[in-house]
Amino acid sequence: MHDHKGVARPLVEVKDLQVHFHLVEGVVRAVDGMNFEIHPGRTLGVIGESGSGKSVSAQSILGIVPSPPAKLVGGEILLNIEDQETGTVSSVDLTKLPKTGTEYRGIRGRDIGMIFQEPMTSFSPVHTIGNQIMESLLLHTDLDKKGARERAAALLGHVGIPNPHRNVDAYPHEFSGGMRQRAMIAMALACQPRLLIADEPTTALDVTIEAQILNLIQELQQELHMAILYISHDLAVVGGFADEIMVMYMGMVMEYASADDIFDDPKHPYTQALWRSIPRIDGPLEALVPITGNVPSPFAVQRGCPFYSRCPQRIAGVCDESRPPEVEVGPNHTARCFLYSEDHQAESGGATTNAADRNQSLAGEGGPERP
Amino acid sequence: MTQERDETTATPIAPETEGRTPLLEVRGLKKYFPVQQGFLRRTVGYVKAVDGVSFTVDPGETLGIVGESGCGKTTLGRCLLRLYKPTDGAIQLNLDEGSLDIMDLRGDEMKLFRRRAQIIFQDPFSSLNPRLSILDTVGEPLLVNNVARGRELEERVREVIVQVGLRVEHLRRFPHSFSGGQRQRIGIARALVVNPKIVVADEPVSALDVSIQAQILNLLERLQQEFHLTYLFVSHDMSVVRYICDRIAVMYAGKVVELGPKADLLAEPRHPYTELLLAAVPRTARGVRGQRTITPGEPPDPSNLPSGCVFRNRCRFAQDICAEQEPALQKVDDNHFASCHFADSLELEGIRADASGRS
Numbered sequence: 001m002h003d004h005k006g007v008a009r010p011l012v013e014v015k016d017l018q019v020h021f022h023l024v025e026g027v028v029r030a031v032d033g034m035n036f037e038i039h040p041g042r043t044l045g046v047i048g049e050s051g052s053g054k055s056v057s058a059q060s061i062l063g064i065v066p067s068p069p070a071k072l073v074g075g076e077i078l079l080n081i082e083d084q085e086t087g088t089v090s091s092v093d094l095t096k097l098p099k100t101g102t103e104y105r106g107i108r109g110r111d112i113g114m115i116f117q118e119p120m121t122s123f124s125p126v127h128t129i130g131n132q133i134m135e136s137l138l139l140h141t142d143l144d145k146k147g148a149r150e151r152a153a154a155l156l157g158h159v160g161i162p163n164p165h166r167n168v169d170a171y172p173h174e175f176s177g178g179m180r181q182r183a184m185i186a187m188a189l190a191c192q193p194r195l196l197i198a199d200e201p202t203t204a205l206d207v208t209i210e211a212q213i214l215n216l217i218q219e220l221q222q223e224l225h226m227a228i229l230y231i232s233h234d235l236a237v238v239g240g241f242a243d244e245i246m247v248m249y250m251g252m253v254m255e256y257a258s259a260d261d262i263f264d265d266p267k268h269p270y271t272q273a274l275w276r277s278i279p280r281i282d283g284p285l286e287a288l289v290p291i292t293g294n295v296p297s298p299f300a301v302q303r304g305c306p307f308y309s310r311c312p313q314r315i316a317g318v319c320d321e322s323r324p325p326e327v328e329v330g331p332n333h334t335a336r337c338f339l340y341s342e343d344h345q346a347e348s349g350g351a352t353t354n355a356a357d358r359n360q361s362l363a364g365e366g367g368p369e370r371p
Numbered sequence: 372m373t374q375e376r377d378e379t380t381a382t383p384i385a386p387e388t389e390g391r392t393p394l395l396e397v398r399g400l401k402k403y404f405p406v407q408q409g410f411l412r413r414t415v416g417y418v419k420a421v422d423g424v425s426f427t428v429d430p431g432e433t434l435g436i437v438g439e440s441g442c443g444k445t446t447l448g449r450c451l452l453r454l455y456k457p458t459d460g461a462i463q464l465n466l467d468e469g470s471l472d473i474m475d476l477r478g479d480e481m482k483l484f485r486r487r488a489q490i491i492f493q494d495p496f497s498s499l500n501p502r503l504s505i506l507d508t509v510g511e512p513l514l515v516n517n518v519a520r521g522r523e524l525e526e527r528v529r530e531v532i533v534q535v536g537l538r539v540e541h542l543r544r545f546p547h548s549f550s551g552g553q554r555q556r557i558g559i560a561r562a563l564v565v566n567p568k569i570v571v572a573d574e575p576v577s578a579l580d581v582s583i584q585a586q587i588l589n590l591l592e593r594l595q596q597e598f599h600l601t602y603l604f605v606s607h608d609m610s611v612v613r614y615i616c617d618r619i620a621v622m623y624a625g626k627v628v629e630l631g632p633k634a635d636l637l638a639e640p641r642h643p644y645t646e647l648l649l650a651a652v653p654r655t656a657r658g659v660r661g662q663r664t665i666t667p668g669e670p671p672d673p674s675n676l677p678s679g680c681v682f683r684n685r686c687r688f689a690q691d692i693c694a695e696q697e698p699a700l701q702k703v704d705d706n707h708f709a710s711c712h713f714a715d716s717l718e719l720e721g722i723r724a725d726a727s728g729r730s
Contacts, residue, residue: 049580049581049582050551050580176669177440178669206439206440206607207439207607207609207648207651207652208439208647208648208651208666208669209439209669210651211651211653211663211664211665211666212665212666212667215665233580233581234581235581235655236610236652236653236654236655236661237653239653239655239660239661240653240654240660240661240662240663241661259660260660263655263657263660264657273582274581274582277581277582277584277585278581278584278585278610279584279585279588279608279610279611279613279614280610280655281609281610281613281649281652281653281654281655281722282654282655282656282659282722282723282724283610283655283656283724284724285613285614285724287589287592288585288588288589288614289585290582290583290585290586290589291582291583291585291586294550294552294553294583295550295580295582
């Protein structure tokens with residue numbers, strides 16, 4: 001699709017990625033058949049609740065999933081890096097690289113930068129901010145200590161930290177939450193990575209600071225032409241930030257579409273239900289419709305759709321029997337749901353009305369959540 | 372200095388209650404935490420976490436207290452429950468059993484107060500004792516307050532457990548076997564078991580998954596109607612507050628900078644900080660999706676507040692007078708108060724709700 005001249009290959013291509021956790025209680029399919037690609041300069045948003053596998057998928061790209069218990073069962077993660085001078089693209093399958101080898105180490109921090117959720121805990125409290133930024137510069141560039149320190153100070157200034165030459169010697173506890181997250185961004189961007197993975201980078205911050213940080217990331221993205229994988233549970237934030245959005249539930253990508261389609265024309269019942277349940281700053285002030293029930297135990301081995309037990313449009317005998325297919329519901333818009341699969345619609349035309357009836361009765365009854 | 376501050380902020384300003392007795396009256400509430408230094412732990416200054424806050428709460432209403440972290444909203448909630456002893460001010464709780472002076476509770480008064488004022492905590496994972504079963508967790512307030520014991524206690528716990536949407540079979544289980552949403556229900560049951568009149572809910576849905584938040588918000592609303600509860604809903608999340616509250620108090624650096632009915636305050640804020648806070652929340656409606664305004668700066672250090680108006684360093688309208696004089700919380704409209712020298716003249720932008728709607 002992007003083979004035409006002038007259109008670059010995606011920077012990252014993830015194909016049918018499967019990561020399982022082998023625990024005492026059983027096997028958890030943390031990432032279950034994930035496909036996506038990100039182009040340079042674009043942002044892919046990943047939305048999901050806790051336990052949906054959004055962080056594990058990001059960690060798989062960096063090769064930092066704790067293993068054991070995690071096991072990469074299948075799939076590939078291709079990193080296509082174009083040489084600026086020759087224009088040739090070298091492609092590496094990250095899943096094939098030894099996780100502790102020098103090659104992977106050369107990619108982490110240089111080609112891929114990461115911003116973590118907790119700016120409080122992601123810095124070492126016993127080293128200065130400057131030393132922690134210098135670490136990756138010394139590892140990946142030819143700079144000497146003095147040069148690296150200069151660069152670290154320049155980076156801190158670039159992300160909006162006042163008095164960078166003094167603050168380069170500050171310890172993390174001397175910074176406020178917002179400043180720490182800025183320093184974290186400076187650290188992640190020290191070597192000008194091609195891919196930035198941001199795992200809930202603003203969850204611990206106040207909205208005014210969040211707006212500042214996201215704006216900073218976007219400015220830097222334009223400057224460096226980075227691809228961004230942005231993970232969050234906050235739909236409103238992702239909607240304004242990402243070009244494409246991937247909605248995850250229990251390890252599966254339920255829906256994948258442009259941000260506009262996810263907001264204006266969601267297809268998957270889970271995405272639709274999420275929309276009805278979240279309070280929005282400018283949404284209509286009707287009662288929220290919660291998603292009934294709870295996220296099922298990740299150990300429950302399910303043959304069918306993981307959302308089956310909570311889905312208002314579930315089709316008994318179909319959705320609980322086999323894994324829902326990934327259906328193309330529009331241009332660049334896929335949903336993993338039987339409602340849109342042609343096979344299913346052909347064989348049981350009446351099922352849709354059934355589902356609608358059930359939807360009605362569910363809304364009426366609502367359980368203890370919605371009296 | 373302190374003297375001046377007293378004159379400007381201690382004036383009790385409360386919404387007009389028109390003859391009705393408010394449930395809670397707060398006047399000039401202050402909570403200063405001493406900053407100690409050196410071997411002798413000498414006090415070198417104060418963190419003014421709550422600095423001269425006045426408001427009233429009517430029975431059955433939900434007052435939202437919003438602000439950024441460090442603005443004093445949690446401290447305020449805890450002072451009202453006497454989990455902290457306030458430095459100064461007056462708090463009065465008007466119950467059917469009589470009025471209680473929260474600043475000076477003794478003996479039986481304290482026992483009554485503990486039954487009528489309860490709290491729901493933010494984190495359902497750390498606020499429950501992992502070694503206590505649900506029966507013990509929810510029954511504990513009955514025991515310590517001498518309300519019930521034995522079979523009577525169990526009956527009462529069963530009743531409240533069902534009311535919050537849990538099942539009686541869950542009684543003997545321990546917190547680890549429950550999800551976040553269920554644990555929050557346990558926390559709510561524990562607060563409600565003693566029949567409180569007023570409940571301080573401190574970020575009760577912030578730690579929950581998005582799909583669970585609505586369940587808990589709807590549960591809180593239903594319980595409020597059933598038991599005629601009054602909520603003080605402490606939150607940083609404007610979208611959540613917009614759904615659940617009747618009135619909103621916006622706090623900044625220990626002070627209430629704006630207080631008013633939800634619809635007025637959101638649509639037509641009268642304090643520049645409220646505007647800033649609302650503008651920072653990303654919009655979701657078609658056409659304006661993702662729009663948010665970026666304002667530089669951070670809230671001031673509460674141990675070293677600027678002179679005059681605490682917000683002036685981030686305010687785009689700041690004038691000389693803002694550095695010299697602290698603005699008092701003054702009436703700008705019916706039941707609507709703002710502490711800004713220019714509250715009457717500023718044209719501030721609020722939230723335009725998505726009228727087109729979306730099912």
